[in-house]
Amino acid sequence: MENHNPLQLRTVNVARYVTPLREGGSLPAIVEADDEFLYVLKFRGAGQGVKALIAELIGGEIARSLGFRVPEIVFAEVDSAFGRTEPDEEIQDLLQFSEGLNLALHYLSGAITYDPVVTKIDPLLASQIVWLDSFITNVDRTARNTNMLMWYKELWLIDHGASLYFHHSWDNWEEQAKRPFQAIKDHVLLPWASQLEEVDVAFSALLTAEKLEAIVASIPEDWLLKDRTPEEAQEARNVYKQFLTLRLNASKTFVKAAQHARQANI
Structure with missing residues (x-):
């Protein structure tokens, strides 16, 4: 498969689900990745699917190229086994439907x-x-x-x-x-x-x-x-x-x- 990443965005692996951000309509979540940083994860299995991730990527990187402060955007891999221990059925389904490549933004703690x-x-x-x-x-x-x-x-x-x-x-x-x-x-x-x-x-x-x-x-x-x-x-x-x-x-x-x-x- 052709590799498209000319901006050289990093790819992280999601290691731990921390907490959902329920104020978001698409139920994003705070997660910890294998680099030990926290991220706000946007799920491909949420309501608008990958279109919301594409808009997030394009909109965020255009903003960055114009000089705005935007949290680092990374690609985030969600493993198929990741949600099996999640007790909340809604979140478990979301994790299951989001297996593969998702999008995440560096979590600005205390903002x-x-x-x-x-x-x-x-x-x-x-x-x-x-x-x-x-x-x-x-x-x-x-x-x-x-x-x-x-x-x-x-x-x-x-x-x-x-x-x-x-x-x-x-x-x-x-x-x-x-x-x-x-x-x-x-x-x-x-x-x-x-x-x-x-x-x-x-x-x-x-x-x-x-x-x-x-x-x-x-x-x-x-x-x-x-x-x-x-x-x-x-x-x-x-x-x-x-x-x-x-x-x-x-x-x-x-x-x-x-x-x-x-x-x-x-």
């Missing part, structure tokens, strides 16, 4: 959820995060669920599995790539995002074709092969790359939509 009332974000950083989420169509950075953490007084971005929702319906992906992102109206940082045009210029230059290609090339073949032939899997990889390229070229459309939404909210 607290970002609260806009407590911590003020400057307009440039707010604009950068709003731009990112408009680009990757991330519906999950709202006041109810910010998916940002404060760790040692620095802001970290987490949970990008709800991004790239075009891949839940592939039929009109080209049209979706060029659309404004209407859900940006609910973004927790939108009121402070007053520098979107400046950010658009800077980030459009940073996200080169080579960077996008390297990120998409890192999607494990195994994830793309689910319910597909090898030829269809390669086509799916190409669609991800083309979607991101088209969306970047149409960035003025989603920037304008975010600006209009911000004006309507102020």
Whole structure:
């Protein structure tokens, strides 16, 4: 099988299930790996399956390439025997359906959820995060669920599995790539995002074709092969790359939509 990992992400083996994170809709968990570090494990056997893992990988690594703080993303192997001693039947089933390659993020021990009332974000950083989420169509950075953490007084971005929702319906992906992102109206940082045009210029230059290609090339073949032939899997990889390229070229459309939404909210 072809090896896709140009970003050189590490692969760890899950050694111990520590505790579920029940606030997550897909029931992620804190686990210990064979490198003795703790990770937040995202399961391929959860509701959205490997699509959520692909979105997490692409969204997180795009954020990292733009200079945001994102916990280290690793591939995580779950052994078939791993869940046999788990007493909770729901978790046991999840572990069984997640045998093989999963995705995990380094666990930021002691981090607290970002609260806009407590911590003020400057307009440039707010604009950068709003731009990112408009680009990757991330519906999950709202006041109810910010998916940002404060760790040692620095802001970290987490949970990008709800991004790239075009891949839940592939039929009109080209049209979706060029659309404004209407859900940006609910973004927790939108009121402070007053520098979107400046950010658009800077980030459009940073996200080169080579960077996008390297990120998409890192999607494990195994994830793309689910319910597909090898030829269809390669086509799916190409669609991800083309979607991101088209969306970047149409960035003025989603920037304008975010600006209009911000004006309507102020």
